[in-house]
Amino acid sequence: MSIGAVLAQLRGDFPDVTISKIRFLEAEGLVQPGRTPSGYRQFAAADVERLRFVLAAQRDHYLPLKVIKEQLDAADSGAGPTAALPRPPRRLVPIDAPAENVGLPVADDFTVGKELRLTREELLEQAGIDAPALAELQQYGLVRPGPAGFFDPDAVLVARTVKAMTEFGIEPRHLRAFRAAADREVGLLEQIVTPVYRHRDPEAKSRADEVVRELAALSVTLHTLLVKAGIRGVAGC
Template sequence: MSIGEVLAQLRVEFPDVTISKLRFLEAEGLVEPQRTPAGYRKYSGDDVARLRFVLTAQRDQYLPLRVIRDQLAEWDARGRQRPTLVAVGPGGEVPGREAAEPVESSEVRLGRADLLSRSGLAESTLAELERLGVLVSDPSGWYDADALIIARAVAGLAAYGLEPRHLRGYRTAADREVGLFAQLVAPLARQSDPAARARAAETARELVALSQQLHAALVRVGLRSTLGR
């Protein structure tokens, strides 16, 4: 199959995938399509299966590329028997992935009523989150998939008695990380080369995953004395 045919197949399940993304995964050694004498890529059914495996691992479990690469190496060592998608263990897991919902499309647009209905938040809580800058809509008043994730997380924390005012620190900490990570990905994101921009997006994804690992581990360590462990 040509890269265009592969893209058409994968977009049924992964609507955000692009040709730049496929080229990036090839550059990272996760798939190796054959080349025609003229230099055009030709993908086999096995190549498409590998791509589907990579995209599923990223979408459903946010696994970093180094972990996916290791699982593919295991796949190759076992004669192409597909490995099981699992979250990484205590030595390098992406915390909370077992309970996390699959990432929704970046094209998600929810009205205020829909956001409240799908998250379980009260109107007063949403208003307070917006006042504190923890959750925001776009300039047109729509909420995206990340806003829904935030709203659901806040609703879950509220069940334990945490109020929006307790979450101001999360926003502050996130802003600090954004400033730090932006310095790392901006040079790639500013390039005109689509492969460089794809690499910037993948770098951001992995930085977020590593940050989540660090945060969860620090919280667990901090709670050990309280739990008597």
């Protein structure tokens, strides 16, 4: 079957899976589909079950890909369990979820990579704001430079978002509650994962990284849904 057909089969249990994710897992050696004479991927039913196992292990057990691959390699060599691969028992978003739920954040959105570093001048230019506006954003904690004085790309998005909100009469000082709420959410996640990060086991750190990403996605999703529910009340829907 094609990669699109595989995606359709997996989406019921894993609403956040994408074609890019499947290709990434292939590149990491976790699944090896065949190829048609013209070079297109051709997945077998066993490949789909293998992908289910990988996605469930990531989501439900927070296992890093290295550990998952070792388990699969052991099963392939006969050194590990070869029983039917587990199907996930839960769904974050039901298969028949309304289209309005599409676009909610997923764990991969919170992956921390090697970010670009922007100078103050670059931030001003890319965000389309002036120096006094940036000073106000910093005053209320909405934008924070790193230890070396550089800004990350998210600071540009924050600045643009606040700029758009000012057109509705909302000033940065009105948004201090957003900063405080975000800090409280981060503090809660920190309490949960800090004990795991203290372990010297590299696998424990990888698990903690995945846990914090998934919890961050769930936290932002909950916030989004609560705001949507509140807006329905305001709008009388």
